[in-house]
Amino acid sequence: MRVFHCDHCGNLVFFENVQCVHCKHVLAYAPDLNVVTSLDAAGDSGWTSPLERAEGRLYKLCQNYTNHNVCNWALPADDAHQMCKSCRLTRTIPALGKEVNKHYWYRLEVAKRRLVYTLVELKLPVKNKVDDPERGLVFDFLEDSDAPGATKVLTGHDGGVITLNLSEADDAEREKRRWQFHEPYRTLLGHFRHEVGHYYWDRLIRDAPRLMDFRDLFGDERADYGLALQKHYGQGPPPDWQDRYISTYATSHAWEDWAETWAHYLHMTDTLETAAACGLSSQPRRDDEPALPAVINPVGRGDVSFDDMMKSWDPLTYMLNNLNRGLGIGDAYPFVLSKPAVDKLRFVHETVLRCNA
Numbered sequence: 001m002r003v004f005h006c007d008h009c010g011n012l013v014f015f016e017n018v019q020c021v022h023c024k025h026v027l028a029y030a031p032d033l034n035v036v037t038s039l040d041a042a043g044d045s046g047w048t049s050p051l052e053r054a055e056g057r058l059y060k061l062c063q064n065y066t067n068h069n070v071c072n073w074a075l076p077a078d079d080a081h082q083m084c085k086s087c088r089l090t091r092t093i094p095a096l097g098k099e100v101n102k103h104y105w106y107r108l109e110v111a112k113r114r115l116v117y118t119l120v121e122l123k124l125p126v127k128n129k130v131d132d133p134e135r136g137l138v139f140d141f142l143e144d145s146d147a148p149g150a151t152k153v154l155t156g157h158d159g160g161v162i163t164l165n166l167s168e169a170d171d172a173e174r175e176k177r178r179w180q181f182h183e184p185y186r187t188l189l190g191h192f193r194h195e196v197g198h199y200y201w202d203r204l205i206r207d208a209p210r211l212m213d214f215r216d217l218f219g220d221e222r223a224d225y226g227l228a229l230q231k232h233y234g235q236g237p238p239p240d241w242q243d244r245y246i247s248t249y250a251t252s253h254a255w256e257d258w259a260e261t262w263a264h265y266l267h268m269t270d271t272l273e274t275a276a277a278c279g280l281s282s283q284p285r286r287d288d289e290p291a292l293p294a295v296i297n298p299v300g301r302g303d304v305s306f307d308d309m310m311k312s313w314d315p316l317t318y319m320l321n322n323l324n325r326g327l328g329i330g331d332a333y334p335f336v337l338s339k340p341a342v343d344k345l346r347f348v349h350e351t352v353l354r355c356n357a
Contacts (some may be wrong), residue, residue: 001015001114001115001270001273001274001277002034002035002126002273002274002277003274003277003278004035006020006022006023006025006027006038007037007038007049007050007051008020008023008025008038008050009022009023009025009038010021011354013027013036013038014036015029015113015114015117016037016072016110016113017036017072018065018069018072020038022028023038024045025038025039025040026038026039026041027039027072028047028059028061028065028072028073028074028115029072029073029074029117030049030054030059030073030074031073031075031084031085031120031355032057032076032175032227033049033051033053033054033271035051036072036140037051037054037074038050039074042058045077046058046059046060047059047060047061047074047077047079048262052137053352054116057076058076058077058078059074059075059076059077060075060076060077060079061073061074062074062075062082062083062084062087063082063083063084063087063175064084064087064109065084068096068102068105068107068147069084069106070102070105070106071084071086071087071109071113072113073086073087073113078279081154084164085116085126086109086112086113086116086175087109088312089112089116089126089128089137089138089139090109090112090138090139090141091129091138091139091140091161092139092141092142092165093105093141093142094141094143095143099145103164103169104141104166104169104170105166105169107169107188107335108141108152108166108169108188110188111187111189111191112139112191112192114189114270115178115189115192115193115196115266118266118269118270118299121269121273122269122299122352122356123230123355123356124200124352124355124356125203129160129161131182135160135203136160137160137162137196137199138160138161138162139163139164140161140162140163140164141159141164141166142163142164142165142166143165143166143167143295144165144166144167152165153165153166155168155191155195156195156198157196157198157199158193159202160202161193162195162196162201164192165193168188168191169188174187176327178246178292181249182248183247183248183249184247184331184334184335185334185335190236190263190267193262193263193266194259194260194262194263195259195260197258197260197261197262197263198255198258198259200262201255201258202258204351205258205351209350210354212348213252213347214254214258214347217340217343217344217347218254218257218258218261218344218352219254219257220251220254221253221254221255221258223253223254225253225255228252228253229252229253229276231252232249232251232252232253235253236248237251238251242338243338243340244337244338244340244341245260245338245340245341246264246335246337246341246344247260247335248260253290255310257344258348260345261341261344261345261347261348262348264335264345265345265348265349265352268309268313268345269298269299270296270299271316271320272296272297272298272299272309272312272313272316272328273297273299275295275297275312275316276294276295276296276297277297280295280316280319281294281295282315282319283291290314290315290318290319291315292312292315292316292319294312295312295316296308296309306345306346306349308352309349310342317332317333317335320333321333322330
């Protein structure tokens, strides 16, 4: 994620902000400018940005911004749509009769907007199923029914439809499940990144020339998926899973190995972009400690090698974990990457580069 500032007063603002805390101007992310900009009201016509490159442009706020305060994106005033690119990807929202559901919906949309930002920055195809019914992407945010015998909502992907169980937006419930499944990491954003990995497997691997290379690294996806999950949940991961996989869940099936690796790659690119934007570097006092002269930002560029990314990633995660421990909280990056896991991440990197070449 980039670093943003108010265009009226220069105050630091963040991707999720809706108002500058210093000068009180309305804020919105403008995808056409790729920036969180402060806005001036233009009467009933809409909003304008003081940015020089926005001269002559008129904006309107996303309908979910003005009506529900669950979005902070803007779109051109003459756009035929009333909702932004990210909100149009949501097909089903939770029932808003429950007050807490609006809070959960907001959290889901916040995570999805960050996902969409990264996907667009990586130049990956992001179309909804209205614009592209066959290959588009859509999200359903569903909650479990209280009816006796009702089937639980499963978070997952099927043919471009990503379903998120609303309860994942409940911090306590999500942490409970993290402990239940012995996971070191479980976040809303992680769910989005994982499930969209399944979507991009269909788009970029399934019928592509790289399928055989995929099978060489991740395994044969034609293995029975249901039986593979049953075995995983019944027997757990192999004892040497860390020698070959990025997580225990990645051991269950080739599809899950890909999705876990894909999500991890998005973790890396977003974090590296943020660190680079903040000008982060480190100069340890000992030669045997990880040094970080300058963070390599891979986002939006086709000239960054995976090896260069890793040169920044290793010392960055060392720094993040030490900072977290100083605050008395768990490691920000509770992973150890084996060579096979790194090779799989490299494969994802190359797949993304080929997609936007």
